[in-house]
Amino acid sequence: MSFDQILKNVSRHIRLTPEEEILFTSLLHTRHIACRDFLLRPGEVCRWENFIDRGCMRTYIIDEKGMEHIVSFSVEGWWVGDMYSFHAQAPATLYIEAMEDTIVQQIDKTAMERLYREVPVFERFFRILLQNAFVAHQNRILQNLSFTAEERYRQFMDHYPGLDQRVPQKMIASYLGITPQFLSALRKKMAGK
Amino acid sequence: MSFDQILKNVSRHIRLTPEEEILFTSLLHTRHIACRDFLLRPGEVCRWENFIDRGCMRTYIIDEKGMEHIVSFSVEGWWVGDMYSFHAQAPATLYIEAMEDTIVQQIDKTAMERLYREVPVFERFFRILLQNAFVAHQNRILQNLSFTAEERYRQFMDHYPGLDQRVPQKMIASYLGITPQFLSALRKKMAGK
């Protein structure tokens, strides 16, 4: 298993010595998740933070009316998990499901704590991840408030380049908060330009 | 100036010794902000995390079409700031404005770093704040995707009890992502039940 991707990801924010890299990678656990299998389901405790080395996942809830709502997609080079459940070790509310055969590198809470103790700069790394995720969510709220479905669809295409070729349209619709029928109509209209 | 409120807030997540409390409060700076004055404007660097002791603020952006969009309201007992700008010491994108005469307790980045060094458990405290804010944002995204304006209005009333009496309706509309006219119509309809 190669750690190139994850080490490159970490090095975007912090600098590690070779020894620290070795410690870090020794704490990781590589896992394959087949398409349509779950990394997490509501009620379970999220025991890992997960770095996606290859593949693609979606994070969603099912509301009381039985409707799915996709919070986010995650592709190669992104971290995914249920932040709240992981840190509080409380039951998750989210589904996290592979949409392709996916390889993740996982770190559990115990390993995370050891990492913080031995390589404190990782506190900074994960805080930056959290901040970025927070800001991304904030932007998404503002987008949903400001823009029509068509504008949001264009932004989705920018934000997740190529992803529209990898995931079913109805999931993109769910992410955008519109019906699959309406997305289909939008695409038809947009194509005609 | 009384530190009761802020100490009570901190004690919800971490436990401090009397000496630690003294250090913490000595790092705080109390500030009055008159109604309609700004705590932060886009382009400025957010130099403080702010705990609201009394009053009420709103955090918003103005989009390229000149429309205001309220990201959040903050009342007594809440922390407010521009997370990204504060941690990266980069220009803010948000307006933070007092909607009443407001008293905040501020801590700047230098003081924060000293606090982390001398009372490391504060790392945990602010991480929990950030996580909670993240989860709150996530829920708001899902609400905007799942619910009609009427349902979102009810949830606003639950989430910010009494705030509808303190802020103009048009700001509530901005928070909900609807026009003031439509909120007015909604209220009329809901009153008739």
Added chain:
DNA sequence: CGTCTATTTGAATGTACTCAAAAGCGGTGG
């Protein structure tokens, strides 16, 4: 090839917006 699910299409409906104008309300100056 058949089955299951995803996507498209269309008509009818509902939700929310725009534009315009009237009514309400708070503050300020004469």
Added chain:
DNA sequence: CCACCGCTTTTGAGTACATTCAAATAGACG
């Protein structure tokens, strides 16, 4: 103290955006 100004809220008509329901078509997979 009242009149006026500016801003918020309400009201209504017409329109645009997005949904629902139903059915046809197209793709994916065993």
